[in-house]
Amino acid sequence: MMDYIAIKNIYKSYQQSDERRVVLENINFSIEKRELVALLGPSGCGKTTLLKIIAGFIETDTGGLYKNGERLSGISSNRIMVFQEFKQLFPWKTVLDNVIFALEAKNIAKNPAEREEMARYFLERVELTDFFDYFPYQLSGGMKQRVALARTLAADPEIMLMDEPFGSLDSQTRKNLQDLLIDIWQEAQKTIIFVTHDIEEAIVLADRIVVMDKNPGRIKKIINNNLERPRNRAGIEFGELYETITSV
Amino acid sequence: MKNNKLLQRIFWLIFLVLIWQIVFWSGRFSPLVFPSLTTIIKALAGSLYNGELTQQLLFSLLIISQGLLISLVLAIFMALAAHFSGIAASLIDTLVALAHPLPGIALMPLVLIWFGAGRQAILFVIIHSVLWPMVLNLRTGFSSIPDIYILVGKNYGLDRLQILIQIMAPASLPYFLVGLKIGWARSWRALISAEMLFGAVNSIGGLGWFIFQKRVFFDLPGVFAGIIVIIIIGILVEDLIFNNIENRTVKRWGMKS
Numbered sequence: 001m002m003d004y005i006a007i008k009n010i011y012k013s014y015q016q017s018d019e020r021r022v023v024l025e026n027i028n029f030s031i032e033k034r035e036l037v038a039l040l041g042p043s044g045c046g047k048t049t050l051l052k053i054i055a056g057f058i059e060t061d062t063g064g065l066y067k068n069g070e071r072l073s074g075i076s077s078n079r080i081m082v083f084q085e086f087k088q089l090f091p092w093k094t095v096l097d098n099v100i101f102a103l104e105a106k107n108i109a110k111n112p113a114e115r116e117e118m119a120r121y122f123l124e125r126v127e128l129t130d131f132f133d134y135f136p137y138q139l140s141g142g143m144k145q146r147v148a149l150a151r152t153l154a155a156d157p158e159i160m161l162m163d164e165p166f167g168s169l170d171s172q173t174r175k176n177l178q179d180l181l182i183d184i185w186q187e188a189q190k191t192i193i194f195v196t197h198d199i200e201e202a203i204v205l206a207d208r209i210v211v212m213d214k215n216p217g218r219i220k221k222i223i224n225n226n227l228e229r230p231r232n233r234a235g236i237e238f239g240e241l242y243e244t245i246t247s248v
Numbered sequence: 249m250k251n252n253k254l255l256q257r258i259f260w261l262i263f264l265v266l267i268w269q270i271v272f273w274s275g276r277f278s279p280l281v282f283p284s285l286t287t288i289i290k291a292l293a294g295s296l297y298n299g300e301l302t303q304q305l306l307f308s309l310l311i312i313s314q315g316l317l318i319s320l321v322l323a324i325f326m327a328l329a330a331h332f333s334g335i336a337a338s339l340i341d342t343l344v345a346l347a348h349p350l351p352g353i354a355l356m357p358l359v360l361i362w363f364g365a366g367r368q369a370i371l372f373v374i375i376h377s378v379l380w381p382m383v384l385n386l387r388t389g390f391s392s393i394p395d396i397y398i399l400v401g402k403n404y405g406l407d408r409l410q411i412l413i414q415i416m417a418p419a420s421l422p423y424f425l426v427g428l429k430i431g432w433a434r435s436w437r438a439l440i441s442a443e444m445l446f447g448a449v450n451s452i453g454g455l456g457w458f459i460f461q462k463r464v465f466f467d468l469p470g471v472f473a474g475i476i477v478i479i480i481i482g483i484l485v486e487d488l489i490f491n492n493i494e495n496r497t498v499k500r501w502g503m504k505s
């Protein structure tokens with residue numbers, strides 16, 4: 001059987017001062033349709049680099065990305081990235097217009113009125129009902145990430161690539177957004193690759209956890225996470241899985 | 249707050265005008281070199297009424313708009329070329345480095361020889377004074393656009409032209425406006441001096457020419473009338489046009505600190 005997404009033999013190195021540094025070494029794993037996979041690893045292990053390779057923003061030295069056996073190359077609006085940076089929203093557009101941007105870019109909906117209605121729907125989905133006419137600078141970090149999530153959902157990509165989108169938020173906001181993401185993921189039936197360096201976040205979200213290590217960035221282990229949803233952070237099995245991951 | 253500022257402005261204006269009038273009343277200076285407020289206002293109203301000043305003003309505004317427009321188009325092309333091509337960048341940066349510090353006035357003798365006196369010469373000086381600061385600011389504007397905006401644009405499937413119009417243009421607008429403001433201020437000065445130097449074709453030579461002529465006939469109230477119009481246009485453009493554009497765009501978007 002062919003994998004939905006296969007990542008095969010990826011190597012990536014960067015020239016740093018006068019030496020070539022291997023940032024990703026022999027990365028191999030596959031992703032099933034509608035799966036939520038977490039890439040978990042310490043800072044500098046190449047998570048962002050790998051995600052950008054999957055998004056098509058940067059090229060590999062060798063190896064690549066395959067969908068149903070076919071090589072994927074270049075940037076595509078079928079694989080949309082949600083960045084860690086809050087400034088990924090366009091400051092000159094209101095919250096609503098930032099989401100409408102995605103619909104226009106992908107030519108979704110027939111007319112402006114319909115697009116606006118859809119944008120409102122996605123913003124309601126991420127619980128941002130009262131802020132349609134705000135500009136990004138008037139929002140908190142958590143609210144900005146919600147808008148980014150709504151914008152991505154509006155573009156209806158097959159795969160969502162999320163690079164520590166909740167990384168700089170306080171723990172309460174973070175938990176809320178994790179729960180929200182799971183709801184949305186189950187409803188919208190998306191495939192999600194979620195980068196994090198937080199073990200708890202990986203366990204709460206992912207079906208499968210790709211544990212990485214650094215120098216050079218490589219995969220240490222891939223762990224299936226069969227905990228029942230909704231996941232109880234205080235549960236015994238949760239703690240056991242946490243232990244398993246730390247001891248990898 | 250804003251109202252308060254306006255009130256203060258008006259208060260000081262009245263204060264200055266009063267001082268002027270007191271100096272006049274003191275009789276220390278001959279009314280010929282230090283005219284009273286009433287004669288100045290009469291001269292202003294008179295030359296506006298008979299169309300003399302209005303005509304010169306229109307001439308000046310027309311030529312400066314033309315100069316600004318041409319410079320704007322040229323600057324956008326040059327900054328874009330420099331942004332996308334290394335060779336163009338080094339050429340354009342060299343041109344800017346050479347031409348930007350050169351005051352328009354310094355070019356006037358040369359312009360006189362090349363273009364003769366007249367409209368073209370004035371236009372040339374205006375373009376020279378707007379183009380370079382405009383290119384400089386647009387270059388900074390383009391290179392300060394965060395990569396992430398462009399990446400997002402590409403990710404959502406925008407093509408090059410769409411990225412240019414939908415992302416690069418608004419993202420660099422704060423710098424564009426700074427360039428435009430500097431360009432306006434410089435070209436307004438350049439215009440007046442060029443008009444004085446180059447004189448008139450068929451007696452229409454702009455505000456600068458108007459003032460120059462009044463001086464020749466020792467009509468000091470007329471000179472002041474011209475100066476007042478120049479000040480008023482300056483304030484209108486800065487406070488009304490530029491502030492308005494900023495309030496509706498970069499300030500509203502939180503892109504200007």
Ligand SMILES: Nc1ncnc2c1ncn2[C@@H]1O[C@H](COP(=O)(O)OP(=O)(O)OP(=O)(O)O)[C@@H](O)[C@H]1O
Pocket residue numbers: 014015016023041042043044045046047048049050197
């Ligand atoms: N453009 C680049 N040029 C040179 N080196 C780079 C470049 N981008 C990343 N690197 C290097 O690659 C390594 C991995 O970087 P990457 O950003 O992928 O790590 P990360 O796992 O996302 O870390 P973090 O959790 O801190 O975001 C780092 O050592 C970094 O210095």
Ligand SMILES: [Mg+2]
Pocket residue numbers: 047048049163
């Ligand atoms: Mg990273």
